[in-house]
Amino acid sequence: PIESTVPTYPLDPFTTSPSPLSSTSSDDATPDPIDAQEIYDLVANITDPEHPISLGELAVVNLSDITVHDAPHSPFSHVQLEFTPTVTHCHLATVIGLALVVRLRESLPARFRVDVRCKEGTHSTAEQLNKQLGDKERVVSAVENASLREALRKMMLSV
């Protein structure tokens, strides 16, 4: 049901997004910790920008490359996801990385800080790519771009 989870500004963590993980089914003050499998399930069905195949099927995202530290009482929780581009010179690696950042920031509760990076040695411009994906301002301004937003929306149709 991604259509309803793409607001005007998909990156705003405070726009309420009907994600399975931010559901308020429990009024417990301490939320259940989120694990790597739940993170994987959020992103595995995003489709490749060029083919109707999911990032999970292409092994661009892998459960073993997701690290989660979710301690409900610490100031913030942390997810690191390393993705593996299909080829080392993949020109769409930035778009894939952005889709992963957007999906996770939008779906996870506000306590999460999300770091998406390219797995070491899997891309020719990994360092450059990682710096860009780690720059909040660059990510926000990229997602304000209408054509990029449309590309991301298409990738998330089957999420």
Add this chain to the structure above:
Amino acid sequence: MRLNKLTSLTVHTDRVWQSQPHPTLPLLATASSDCSVQIISLHTFTPIHSLDSGHQRSIRSIAWQPNTPHPVLATGSFDATCGIWRYYPTTGDLGEYDYSTALDGHESEIKSVAWSAGGTFLATCARDKNVWVWEELEEDNFETLAVLQEHTQDIKCVAWHAEEVLLASASYDDTIRLYKEDVDDWECCAVLEGHEGTVWYVQFEPREDAKRLVSCSDDLSVRVWVRVEKFDGDKARPMSILRGDPVREDWVLESVLPKAHERSIYAVSWSPRSGRIVTCGGDGKIVVYEETPKTTWKIIAELGNAHGFFEINHVTWSRRFDKDGAGPEEEIIISCGDDGVVNVWVLEE
């Protein structure tokens, strides 16, 4: 010491990027991803004006022009334009702000705008790797004085010296560059290298004889840099060293402040009243540092989750104007975050 929240203002519907107090009047301007600027009274902490018809994308940065008869504001937006807004008083009500001019020139998102101390020059910087220097010849007539193409990447922040015509820029290329006017040209006079990540913010020490500037970075450090004065009395020194590059200034690292942040440090503010420094960042913390003795900095206050779980994009010192304040020397700290909220803090024993 402790940071106590004086008030919390929910004046935006989206991320707040920056807030700036007016240099003399009790006004605060805030810039947001909701494409608006709000003007807030620092007497009453209530919004007075909403400026929402000038930009189609995030307003990333704002700056009040000093020395104007009525308030004038510059806005820098991700739509690549810089807006100039003028306040016109009207009889019987609050007056209004007009969007008077758009400065075009940048090819991509503007990240920061800053007026020089006298209000003569305006600097803007963008992801296009350029810093533009504009001069206002007469009202709404701006001339481009320089396009400075020294950085190799996105430029995050520009800042002016409090007296000298000296400009600093901080970049995604991990460096800070300084520029000054040399005869008819603007030239890069120093490159400050040392940060190991994007430099998000830079500010000169807020005093007219300032010889220092402070910067903060993705590398989780806050650094104070100092200008090494040229040694011009020494006749024995070979002239050729100086003759080759009269514009060149030498700036060196003076101190690295104690480490307190766990995520990118997005802003730093140096108080002209107390000399204290305050920082904020992606970890949701606000940290206050004091210099005792000179060049030795210690943390005197630290507050986590200052905007709930959200990241804090900007923090600044301001004079305190509300009726519960003790007088003009008292100061407040104003922070703004991804929660769309502007928080006002007092530092207390």
